[in-house]
Amino acid sequence: MNTPPSPRVASFERTEINWDKLDTKRFYVVGAGLFTGVTVALYPVSVVKTRLQVASRDLGEKSAFSVIKGILKNDGVPGLYRGFGTVITGAVPARIIFLTALETTKISAFKLVAPFNLNEPTQAAIANGIAGMTASLFSQAVFVPIDVVSQKLMVQGYSGHTKYTGGIDVATKIINSYGLRGFYRGFGLSVMTYAPSSAAWWASYGSSQRVIWSFLGYGADSEATAAPSQSKVVLVQATGGIIAGATASSITTPLDTIKTRLQVMGHQENRPSAKQVVKDLIAQDGWKGFYRGYGPRLFSMSAWGTTMILTYEYLKRLCAIED
Structure with missing residues (x-):
């Protein structure tokens, strides 16, 4: 009796490491250290992006370069890290929630779309998009309060904004004025922003990788039998991260x-x-006002995304359980 042939698997997929193949305890511990390092390196970009987005119309700082120059002149290098302590405190639990939800949901999402017999890029886009959106929704409960406090620290004393002595001072003033709900100011918009952004990022990352691998001759329909080299894997992952950041x-x-x-x-x-914020933006700068800080955000999402995904894939290789 002949056994039916197994479905062809793209040779690059042998390099992928799923959640069930990871030492999760080591993954969380090592991951906390690695992602802290990434946050230290790229945090100033977030500060610049935030300041550009809240700048008043008559403020002279209209570009990322002028914002950086102003920060260094007034506060030195520490000015580029305003709110960092608050962010790093909440980043670890938020990241753990996000990655756990992402990986576990991704497995279920691939099983969900498998019966539709879609092509590889489409299947990857849908499954990764569902996983990215779900992970974002779970992590927002932790991330939004951290975001509210850190952004107030980033812009304190800038363009008329209140000055604070630190994260505790911000938190105290928020509680005194609004109670705990004050920490979720903009929560709906955060969900509307980050959930689609995460879905778009992961969908673009998953599908673009498949397209690139097929172009390089490693698709499921190719004749390649050997897995690609590690350097080629890293290059494709980095390219996918840049594409995903630009799209999102x-x-x-x-x-x-x-x-x-x-x-x-x-x-x-x-x-x-x-609604009033929308009207003010249109009155000040027209529709282009909605894209204030777009350059730094594009750079931020591409840089964060590419660095994060390379760090993440490296972390998975470090924590893989040997067969």
Whole structure:
């Protein structure tokens, strides 16, 4: 009796490491250290992007270079790390929640789309997109309060914004003014921004990799039998990260600009609503106002995404359970 042939598997897929093949305890411990390093390296980009998004119309700092110059002149290098302590405190649990939800959901999502017999890039886009959106939704509960506090610290004393003595001072003022709900200022917009952004990022990353691998001759229909070299794997992953960052930032920058403006508002009564923020942006700069800070955000998402994914894939190789 002849056994049916097994479905062809793209040779590059042998390099992928799924959640069930990881030492999760080591994954979390080593991952906390690696992602802390990534955050230290790229945090200043977030500060510059946030300042550009909240700058008043008459402020002279209209470009990323002028913002950096102003920060260094007034506060030195520490100015590029305002709010960093708050971010790094919440980044570890948020990242753990995100990655756990991402990997576990991705397995289920691939099983869900398998019966539809879609081509590889489409299947990867849908499964990765579902996983990315789900992971973002889970992590927002931790991330949004951290985002609110850190962004207030990033822009304190800038363009008329309140000055604080630190993250605890920000948290105290928020609680005194609004209670715990104050930490979720802009939560709806955060979900509307980051969930689609995460879905777009992971969908683009998953599908672009398949397209690139097929172009290089490693697709499921190719004759290649050997897995690609490690250097080629890293190059394709980096390229996929850049494509994903460009796609996600282009789609979600307008919502991110509105969300950031809402989150850094002071403690005055009658603060403007999202609708009023939209009207103000249009009145000040027209529709291009929604893309304030687009350059730094594009760079940020591409740099963060590419660095993160390379770190993440390296982390998975470090924590893989040997057969």
